Amino acid sequence: MNVSFIGLGIMGLPMAxxxxxxxYLYKVYNRTRAKxxxxxxxxxxxxxxxxxxxxxxxxxxxxxxxxSDVEExxxxxxxxxxxxxxxxxxxxxxxxxxxxxxxxxxxxxxxxIQFIDAPVSGGEQGAIAGKLAIMVGGRExxxxxxxxVLKVMGSPVHVGAVGSGGYAKLANQIMVALHLQAxxxxxxLAKKANLDAEQLYLAIRNGLAGSHALDQKVxxxxxxEYEPGFKVSLHLKDLNNVLDAANELGxxxxxxxxxxxxxxxxxREGMGELDHxxxxxxxxxxx
Amino acid sequence: MNVSFIGLGIMGLPMAxxxxxxxYLYKVYNRTRAKxxxxxxxxxxxxxxxxxxxxxxxxxxxxxxxxSDVEExxxxxxxxxxxxxxxxxxxxxxxxxxxxxxxxxxxxxxxxIQFIDAPVSGGEQGAIAGKLAIMVGGRExxxxxxxxVLKVMGSPVHVGAVGSGGYAKLANQIMVALHLQAxxxxxxLAKKANLDAEQLYLAIRNGLAGSHALDQKVxxxxxxEYEPGFKVSLHLKDLNNVLDAANELGxxxxxxxxxxxxxxxxxREGMGELDHxxxxxxxxxxx
Numbered sequence: 182m183n184v185s186f187i188g189l190g191i192m193g194l195p196m197a198x199x200x201x202x203x204x205y206l207y208k209v210y211n212r213t214r215a216k217x218x219x220x221x222x223x224x225x226x227x228x229x230x231x232x233x234x235x236x237x238x239x240x241x242x243x244x245x246x247x248x249s250d251v252e253e254x255x256x257x258x259x260x261x262x263x264x265x266x267x268x269x270x271x272x273x274x275x276x277x278x279x280x281x282x283x284x285x286x287x288x289x290x291x292x293x294i295q296f297i298d299a300p301v302s303g304g305e306q307g308a309i310a311g312k313l314a315i316m317v318g319g320r321e322x323x324x325x326x327x328x329x330v331l332k333v334m335g336s337p338v339h340v341g342a343v344g345s346g347g348y349a350k351l352a353n354q355i356m357v358a359l360h361l362q363a364x365x366x367x368x369x370l371a372k373k374a375n376l377d378a379e380q381l382y383l384a385i386r387n388g389l390a391g392s393h394a395l396d397q398k399v400x401x402x403x404x405x406e407y408e409p410g411f412k413v414s415l416h417l418k419d420l421n422n423v424l425d426a427a428n429e430l431g432x433x434x435x436x437x438x439x440x441x442x443x444x445x446x447x448x449r450e451g452m453g454e455l456d457h458x459x460x461x462x463x464x465x466x467x468x
Numbered sequence: 469m470n471v472s473f474i475g476l477g478i479m480g481l482p483m484a485x486x487x488x489x490x491x492y493l494y495k496v497y498n499r500t501r502a503k504x505x506x507x508x509x510x511x512x513x514x515x516x517x518x519x520x521x522x523x524x525x526x527x528x529x530x531x532x533x534x535x536s537d538v539e540e541x542x543x544x545x546x547x548x549x550x551x552x553x554x555x556x557x558x559x560x561x562x563x564x565x566x567x568x569x570x571x572x573x574x575x576x577x578x579x580x581i582q583f584i585d586a587p588v589s590g591g592e593q594g595a596i597a598g599k600l601a602i603m604v605g606g607r608e609x610x611x612x613x614x615x616x617v618l619k620v621m622g623s624p625v626h627v628g629a630v631g632s633g634g635y636a637k638l639a640n641q642i643m644v645a646l647h648l649q650a651x652x653x654x655x656x657l658a659k660k661a662n663l664d665a666e667q668l669y670l671a672i673r674n675g676l677a678g679s680h681a682l683d684q685k686v687x688x689x690x691x692x693e694y695e696p697g698f699k700v701s702l703h704l705k706d707l708n709n710v711l712d713a714a715n716e717l718g719x720x721x722x723x724x725x726x727x728x729x730x731x732x733x734x735x736r737e738g739m740g741e742l743d744h745x746x747x748x749x750x751x752x753x754x755x
Contacts, residue, residue, distance in 0.1 A: 279661070302675035314675040316668075338671035341663045348661035349671050352654035356677035359653070359723075363646030366721045367639035370710065373717040374566070374635040376628045381603075384625035384636050388589035388601040390643035392679035423657065430660040433755055434653045436646075436723055468720055 183207035184330055185238035187231050187254050187261070188245040188275070189216040192301065195308040196244065196274075196334045201225070203333045210234035210254075230259035240330050241265060244274040244301075247418065248281045255285055267293035270327055274315070276300045276354075278422050279347030280429060282318070286343040295323045298343060299331060300350035304411060311335060316353070318345030351426055354419040358440045358457070360394035365461040368402050369468070378403050398458040410456035417444040417453070470494035471617055472525035474518050474541050474548070475532040475562070476503040479588065482595040483531065483561070483621045488512070490620045497521035497541075517546035527617050528558045531588075534705065535564040542572055554580035557614055561602070563587045563641075565709050566634030567716060569605070573630040582610045585630060586618060587637035591698060598622060603640070605632030638713055641706040645727045645744070647681035652748040655689050656755070665690045685745040697743035704731040704740070 182205055186197040189211040200206040201220065209220050210228040217227040228234035231254040235241045241261050243254050251273055255261045261271060271289060273282065279298065286296035297319030307313045313335030317324050324339045331337040340349045367390070371381050382399045385391065401407055420441040427434050440460070447453065447463050455462075469492055473484040476498040487493040488507065495513040497520070498504050504514040515521035518541040522528045528548050530541050538560055542548050548558060558576060560569060566585065573583035584606030594600045600622030604611050611626045618624040627636045654677070658668050669686045672678065688694055707728040714721050727747070734740065734750050742749075 302672065302677065304676070307675075314671060316671040336674070338667055340667045340671050341661075345661065345663050348658055348663055349668050352658045352663070352668060353672045353675060353677045355654040355657065356650040356672065356679075356682075359646050359650030360677070360679060362723050363643040363650070366646070366724050367642040370642065370714060370717070370719050370721065371635060371639045373719045374628075374632065374713070376632050376635055376639070380625055380627045381636050381639060384601060384603045384627050385589065385640045385643065387623070387680075388594075388640060389591070389680050389684065390589065390640045390647070392643075392647060392681070393674075393676050394679075395643075397676065426661070427657060430657070431755070432657050432660045433751075434657065435751075435754075436649050436726060437653050439723060439726070464720075464722075467722075468718070 182240070183238045184240045184242060185209065185234040187234055187241065187243045190244070191305050192308045193244040194219070195305070199311045199333045200330070205330060205333065207238050208234045231255070231261045232259045232264045235261040236264040237266070238269060240270050240272060240327060242272045242274060246275070248277040251275050251277050252281065252285065256288060262289060262292065262294065265294045268295070270295040270297065270323060272297050272299050272327055272330070274299050274301055276350050276419060276422070277347060278425055279318070279344035279351070280426065282347050283344045296343060297323055297327060298346040299337065300346050301335065302350065302353050303335065307335065316340055316346040316349035318343050318347065348426065351419065351423045354416065355423055355434065355437050357394055358416060358420060359436060360392050361398065361458055361460045362440055364395055364398065364402065364458070365464045368461060369464050401456060401458045402461050407455040407459040407462065409454070410458070412453065413444055413447050413455055413457050413459060414453035416457040417441065417448055420444060469527070470525045471527045471529060472496065472521040474521055474528065474530045477531070478592050479595045480531040481506070482592070486598045486620045487617070492617060492620065494525050495521045518542070518548045519546045519551045522548040523551040524553070526556055527614065528552060528556065529561060530558065531561040533562070535568045538562050538564050539568065539572065543575060549576060549579065549581065552581045555582070557582040557584065557610060559584050559586050559614055559617070561586050561588055563637050563706060563709070564634060565712055566605070566631035566638070567713065569634050570631045583630060584610055584614060585633040586624065587633050588622065589637065589640050590622065594622065603627055603633040603636035605630050605634065635713065638706065638710045641703065642710055642721065642724050644681055645703060645707060646723060647679050648685065648745055648747045649727055651682055651685065651689065651745070652751045655748060656751050688743060688745045689748050694742040694746040694749065696741070697745070699740065700731055700734050700742055700744050700746060701740035703744045704728065704735055707731060
């Protein structure tokens with residue numbers, strides 16, 4: 182089994198290392214070539230283009246920044262589409278607009294290439310631990326066949342047809358945004374009422390107010406430190422995708438809308454590089 | 469150790485039973501006397517007034533519906549204040565406006581009676597299991613002394629001075645409201661995108677989107693059943709208390725405000741008796 186990997190960023194690099202250790206990794210490609218040194222030192226082929234990386238692979242994984250980057254590495258002049266074998270599967274693990282995933286899939290299918298979208302949640306820590314939540318969209322048999330590859334990086338769950346992985350990720354990002362806002366408003370009230378934030382956390386964490394976002398981010402609020410983690414600017418990109426998708430589907434999401442507006446303002450005010458839990462700081466400023 | 473218990477409602481009755489089984493229960497009082505049959509049959513005194521119940525007790529627990537009920541049973545004509553011994557402790561476990569708790573505490577302290585506010589989270593299930601989250605406000609030594617009583621019903625955490633328990637409960641209810649809205653918006657988008665709701669849940673539950681509210685309430689959304697649980701009308705009461713408190717403290721809570729507006733409209737439209745997870749249904753109607 183040959184897996185080529187395109188996109189060795191914060192998430193991609195540790196994911197590719199898991200595939201290497203499993204003995205699946207074939208070739209890698211990254212725009213900034215130096216990021217591939219780990220694999221070069223171990224004798225792997227570091228390709229000069231996505232097209233080169235895809236040639237001869239059974240599975241080609243892409244994980245890049247946004248919709249246009251995905252289009253570039255798959256459909257662009259030096260894209261995967263020009264060399265991928267009939268019957269091979271492209272697994273896009275980027276977080277993009279799911280409607281674009283559907284379009285890409287159609288283009289690939291015309292050439293006998295399979296496509297699934299499989300964005301992830303769990304952050305850099307999850308990628309390093311090989312414990313990502315992987316939300317998978319695609320045809321049943323294609324997804325089933327790719328599971329052995331995905332399981333090396335985390336826990337894949339098949340949520341529907343192509344594009345569904347992306348929609349699940351958007352649903353995920355809606356929830357995370359609202360959970361962070363929940364924490365922000367609750368701890369803002371508590372602070373003004375002179376409650377001890379850590380004791381409050383201990384008092385509520387096991388009840389219906391408990392959440393993974395609270396467990397992972399409450400220390401940021403307590404310590405006033407917003408080292409990312411996951412940047413406001415990236416969450417804003419996701420919420421922009423959410424609202425584009427909502428618009429296309431005719432769905433009204435009133436609170437997501439509000440929080441997107443908050444993050445847009447944070448971005449404008451120079452808070453884009455902070456962890457997204459800094460929604461708390463933003464709310465403090467609005468008092 | 470003598471503990472008298474006032475208020476044998478959905479929450480109070482199972483809580484009092486735990487105290488009975490622990491050998492702590494002394495006398496009980498409830499407005500509707502028939503609710504006390506369990507204790508009458510077991511030879512306990514069922515008092516005719518809160519005042520009667522409080523006489524001779526070391527600890528007097530009150531858990532009733534709202535601020536004015538608490539004022540009535542503690543400060544009213546037949547209230548606890550007229551018979552409670554100097555040095556005894558009144559533990560109010562109702563969910564009320566924390567500023568009222570502070571006022572009640574001052575009145576009691578003048579007569580040498582201690583007061584702590586200790587509202588709970590965890591619902592009827594938590595009460596029956598003796599596993600409530602108990603948020604406690606009061607002076608250090610008074611809280612410490614009362615812990616052996618509270619531990620029979622759940623896990624007490626001391627969050628600050630008198631009133632802090634109530635503020636912690638309000639913070640808790642903010643978070644729960646936003647978590648339910650998070651789920652509503654995420655699953656509304658997912659539904660329109662033809663995702664399978666149960667698969668979506670499995671895909672996201674272990675990541676940063678995971679929450680106790682999601683775990684406990686997703687089946688309501690999947691099955692379209694909104695048997696309470698916790699009623700919209702009660703959560704609305706709590707959010708009204710939140711916004712009153714926020715107003716008094718000069719705190720701006722933009723999203724809590726919005727969701728209080730949603731619940732007010734739900735109440736007006738006859739959805740007040742449904743479980744609060746019906747925020748999802750309300751959002752469906754707005755599409």
